[in-house]
Amino acid sequence: MNNKLEAYIDYNCPYCFRAYKALKKITPKFKELEIEWVPCEAHPRPDTYGPHSDLCARGYFLCRDTGGDVSAYNDLMYDARFKDRIDIEDADALAGYISGLIDTAKFKEALASGKYLPELKANNNLVWGELKLEAIPSFRAGDGWLCSVPGEMIPESRLEGFLTEHFKSA
Numbered sequence: 001m002n003n004k005l006e007a008y009i010d011y012n013c014p015y016c017f018r019a020y021k022a023l024k025k026i027t028p029k030f031k032e033l034e035i036e037w038v039p040c041e042a043h044p045r046p047d048t049y050g051p052h053s054d055l056c057a058r059g060y061f062l063c064r065d066t067g068g069d070v071s072a073y074n075d076l077m078y079d080a081r082f083k084d085r086i087d088i089e090d091a092d093a094l095a096g097y098i099s100g101l102i103d104t105a106k107f108k109e110a111l112a113s114g115k116y117l118p119e120l121k122a123n124n125n126l127v128w129g130e131l132k133l134e135a136i137p138s139f140r141a142g143d144g145w146l147c148s149v150p151g152e153m154i155p156e157s158r159l160e161g162f163l164t165e166h167f168k169s170a
Contacts, residue, residue, distance in 0.1 A: 003032045003167065006140040008127055010042040011056035011077040012088065015153055019137040020078060022156040024071075029160075030167045037070060040123040042136055051089045053081075057123070058116035059094060063102055072101055141166035 007023065009016040027033055039057035043049035056077045063073040076098050080086045086093045091111045095104040110116060127133050135148035139162065146162040148154055 002142045004034045004036055004141070005163070005167070006036045006038055008038045008040060008133065008136045008138045008140075010040060010053050010136055011074075011081055012051060012053035013042050013136060014082065015135075015148060016042075016137040017078045017082050019154050019159060020074060022154075022159050026156070026160045026163060029169050030163055033163070033167050037064075037074065038123055038127070039120070040127045040136065041120070044124045044128075051081075051087065053077075053088060054117075054120055055091055055094055055111055056081075056088055057120050058111055059098065059102065059107055061116040061119050062107060062110045066102070066106070068102055073098065076101060 007020075009020060023035070027035070037060065039053075039060045041053055041057065043052070045052055045054065060070065060073060060077070062068075064070050077088070080094065080097050081088050084097075086097055088094060091108055095107050098104070098107065127136065127138075133147060135150045135152075137154060138145065138147040139159070140146075141162070144162070144166050146154060146159065
């Protein structure tokens with residue numbers, strides 16, 4: 001049995017935020033579950049819908065690549081956007097917000113250099129071009145999918161049922 005859940009999320013999406021909170025609540029029941037986060041943008045630039053979450057997603061890649069705690073990073077990004085309502089399009093504001101988790105100089109350099117832009121663009125292309133998802137959050141476990149539809153939440157009960165169907169519980 002495969003233990004990997006792919007989670008397609010956007011740090012600016014309120015539906016993704018709610019699904020993320022539900023997933024954190026549910027996943028302790030599935031001890032061997034690995035989550036592969038696939039941050040993407042629901043409204044990639046040049047779309048004018050905002051704020052854009054590209055800096056948050058690119059920071060995720062840095063956190064992951066430097067061995068940081070990606071769960072703590074995800075918590076911080078969703079708190080930044082939905083709890084503390086900081087400007088997630090401001091690299092300095094984000095750097096200050098995550099200063100206890102990631103080296104702020106490395107964070108700012110990664111954003112300024114565009115280091116993770118290709119990875120973000122690849123994720124956006126994967127989600128909207130190759131997979132042709134209608135909306136996020138969406139989840140994949142092997143060949144199974146739990147996909148959002150535009151403007152609707154994935155209820156916690158459906159998410160838990162999907163995990164139960166695809167993963168062995170503790």
